[in-house]
Each structure stands twice: as structure tokens, then as C-alpha cells.
Amino acid sequence: MQYREAKVFGKDVSVLGLGCMRFPRGKTAAHAIMQASLDAGINYFDTAYVYPGSEETVGEFLAQGHRDEVILATKLPHYLCKSAADFDRIFEEELKRLQTDYVDCYLIHMLASPDQWQRVVDLGIEDWTARRKEAGQIRHIGFSFHGANADFKEILDAYDWEFTQIQLNYFDAHAQAGLDGMRYAAEKGLPIIVMEPLRGGTLANKLSPDAQKVFDEAGPDLSYAQWGLQWLYNIPEVTCVLSGMNEMQQIIENVALADLVTPGTLSGETLEVYERAVQAIRGEGAIGCTGCHYCEPCPKGVDIPTCFHIYNSGLSTSWFAGEYDYIQNTSLGGKPTNAGRCVQCGSCEPKCPQQLPIRELLQTVVKRYEGIPYKVATSVKRRVMHQN
Numbered sequence: 082m083q084y085r086e087a088k089v090f091g092k093d094v095s096v097l098g099l100g101c102m103r104f105p106r107g108k109t110a111a112h113a114i115m116q117a118s119l120d121a122g123i124n125y126f127d128t129a130y131v132y133p134g135s136e137e138t139v140g141e142f143l144a145q146g147h148r149d150e151v152i153l154a155t156k157l158p159h160y161l162c163k164s165a166a167d168f169d170r171i172f173e174e175e176l177k178r179l180q181t182d183y184v185d186c187y188l189i190h191m192l193a194s195p196d197q198w199q200r201v202v203d204l205g206i207e208d209w210t211a212r213r214k215e216a217g218q219i220r221h222i223g224f225s226f227h228g229a230n231a232d233f234k235e236i237l238d239a240y241d242w243e244f245t246q247i248q249l250n251y252f253d254a255h256a257q258a259g260l261d262g263m264r265y266a267a268e269k270g271l272p273i274i275v276m277e278p279l280r281g282g283t284l285a286n287k288l289s290p291d292a293q294k295v296f297d298e299a300g301p302d303l304s305y306a307q308w309g310l311q312w313l314y315n316i317p318e319v320t321c322v323l324s325g326m327n328e329m330q331q332i333i334e335n336v337a338l339a340d341l342v343t344p345g346t347l348s349g350e351t352l353e354v355y356e357r358a359v360q361a362i363r364g365e366g367a368i369g370c371t372g373c374h375y376c377e378p379c380p381k382g383v384d385i386p387t388c389f390h391i392y393n394s395g396l397s398t399s400w401f402a403g404e405y406d407y408i409q410n411t412s413l414g415g416k417p418t419n420a421g422r423c424v425q426c427g428s429c430e431p432k433c434p435q436q437l438p439i440r441e442l443l444q445t446v447v448k449r450y451e452g453i454p455y456k457v458a459t460s461v462k463r464r465v466m467h468q469n
């Protein structure tokens with residue numbers, strides 16, 4: 082197993098981590114997966130309060146003498162907390178479920194905007210965390226993130242975080258925190274834990290036929306999942322890639338690859354294969370934005386690359402998935418960054434190396450994703466914020 086340095090944790094982390102959101106059915110099968118992971122050298126297990134039955138299952142396994150063999154990560158569902166008493170109640174329940182008296186890595190789960198972080202701060206999370214750390218019950222504090230790049234950086238700057246967990250894969254290289262956010266966090270010395278390396282399976286068993294063809298022609302010996310994972314292993318800033326492996330064969334394949342691909346292993350030619358695959362996934366009608374961010378900043382705060390990325394990604398999934406992503410990533414965070422904010426000033430277009438007609442394309446995004454469902458969702462958000 083390849084290990085990556087994580088000074089903050091005081092020990093190196095296996096580049097492949099075990100995502101514990103879904104185990105195979107039955108305690109025996111789940112324990113076998115965890116045992117095989119440990120045997121293969123995996124030392125990072127990631128669970129959460131809201132993963133059904135997961136903390137209990139992990140706890141039962143760790144209680145068989147394995148607690149000190151893993152870096153155990155779990156999460157605080159801030160969205161279920163109305164007071165600091167909820168932090169206590171949930172954390173105590175987690176310790177009980179996990180049959181342990183400490184958590185190595187504790188994450189504020191699914192932060193998506195600075196507003197959400199501020200709400201948790203107002204509830205007293207900073208004092209609460211300090212107390213739990215002093216008591217030795219939390220070793221390291223971090224957050225998992227799904228939101229816009231600028232919001233990610235703002236949250237990173239707002240607290241003395243020790244690690245972070247972001248969605249990253251070759252298709253989302255310039256979405257959410259993205260490679261840019263990852264580097265920003267790495268420059269602060271934070272270990273980077275990667276989730277959704279295969280985009281919930283859409284880059285593995287649900288890959289589009291055209292993209293399958295691209296990979297089959299380039300390297301028929303690798304599975305699509307291995308193509309996805311090796312892209313991440315190749316990045317030096319990535320500390321650990323979480324994979325929800327629930328079959329032995331997946332562990333064998335993924336571990337074999339984790340031995341082979343170290344940072345900088347992939348050739349320029351191989352990296353071009355990913356670009357072709359991304360084009361194939363997007364299909365016809367996709368906007369040719371490379372996510373370089375040169376067009377920024379927009380005086381009205383439009384997150385141009387994110388709007389285009391979600392538009393493209395919605396072409397390969399469904400309108401509904403795209404709409405959900407769009408609302409979540411451009412309009413539910415701190416400051417809205419949606420395409421509809423564009424006032425057509427045109428100052429972004431000369432900066433675009435792809436010479437994209439950005440104003441016109443943003444209107445295409447507005448037509449697709451800022452209809453009635455968008456208006457309803459954002460007005461509900463305004464009402465909720467007003468009530469708070």
C-alpha cells in the first residue's frame with residue numbers, strides 16, 4: 082500500500098481509504114470487508130452519523146481489537162443541530178455507536194456555504210470543539226464540503242482547520258472546491274481527503290458508452306474505476322481517496338493500483354485520454370469551458386466555470402440532477418453565483434482563452450436551470466433565512 086504524508090495526523094495515511102457509507106448486507110460480510118481492508122494496509126475509515134447503521138457496524142468491528150489500527154473519521158451533522166446541546170448529544174451517541182472514547186478525525190458534515198459555518202459558530206462550535214479536543218475525545222477537526230470554490234476558500238480561511246474532505250474526480254476537476262481549492266488547502270498544510278472519486282459510480286459502471294470507448298482504446302487492462310482512481314493517485318496534494326468498496330474484488334483491484342500509481346506517474350498522453358473521456362461524457366451541445374477561471378472575477382459574482390460545468394454535467398445525467406446541482410452550488414450558499422446575475426457587461430469575454438461567447442452561453446444556462454423550480458427553491462431559502 083502506498084502511504085502519503087500527513088504531518089497533522091502524526092502518521093502517514095494510506096492513499097486508499099475505506100468509505101463506510103454502504104456495506105454489504107449482514108454484519109459478517111461488512112466485517113470481512115473491513116478486515117480485508119486492514120490486511121491490505123488501508124488505515125483510514127470514514128463514516129458519519131447519518132450513514133444508516135454504519136457507525137454501529139464500524140464500532141462492532143473496531144471493538145474486536147482494531148481500534149488503534151485505523152484513523153477513524155466521523156461527522157457532525159450540523160444541519161440537525163439547533164444548539165450546542167445537540168453537538169453533545171450527537172457526539173456522545175457517536176462514541177457509543179463506535180464503541181470508542183475518541184475520534185481521530187471529526188468533520189463538520191457537508192458544509193456548503195460560509196453562512197452555514199457562521200450559524201454553527203454562533204451555536205458555539207469553536208468552544209465546544211476546543212473542550213472536546215482538550216478532553217482527548219477529538220484529535221483533529223475538519224469539514225466536508227459541497228459548494229462553490231469561493232465559498233470553500235472562505236470557510237477554509239475562517240477557522241484553524243486541520244484537514245478537509247472534498248469531492249474530486251477527473252470529471253469534476255474544476256467544479257466545487259476543484260483542483261484550485263484543493264491546492265489552496267494544501268498550501269495551508271491540510272491533508273486532503275477525497276470523496277466521490279467515481280462520482281457515485283457514474284465514472285465506473287454507469288460510464289457513457291462513448292467514454293467507455295475512449296478508455297477501452299487507451300488501456301483495455303484497466304477497469305473504468307481504476308481509470309478514475311489513478312487520476313487521483315497521480316496528484317501529489319491528494320492524501321487519501323475514499324472508496325466505498327463492498328466487494329472483495331474491488332478491494333483487490335483498488336489496492337493493486339494504489340501500489341502502482343504515485344504522484345506524477347501518468348504521462349501527458351494518458352492525461353489527454355481523460356480530456357477526451359470528459360468530452361465524450363459531456364456529449365454534443367456541451368460548453369467548451371476548461372474551468373481555467375481566467376474570466377474571473379465577475380463584478381456581479383457569477384461563478385462562470387461552475388455554471389458551465391453544471392450545465393455540461395446535466396447533459397450527461399438528467400435535467401433533474403443538473404437542476405439540483407445548480408441550485409445547490411450556485412444559489413443556496415452565502416452569496417448567489419448563478420448565471421442570472423449576469424448584466425451582460427462583457428468584461429469576462431476578452432479574458433477567455435477559449436473565446437467563448439460567455440454572455441450568450443450564460444443565457445442558455447438560465448433558460449435551462451432558472452425556471453419555476455429554481456424560483457421556488459430560492460424563494461423558500463429566502464423565507465427560511467428571514468425566519469432565522
Ligand code: SF4
Nearest residue numbers: 379423424426427429
Ligand atoms: S458579462 Fe456577465 S458574467 Fe461576464 S463579467 Fe459581466 S456580468 Fe459577469
Ligand code: SF4
Nearest residue numbers: 370371373374376433
Ligand atoms: S475563461 Fe473561458 S474557459 Fe476559462 S473558466 Fe472562464 S469561460 Fe471557462
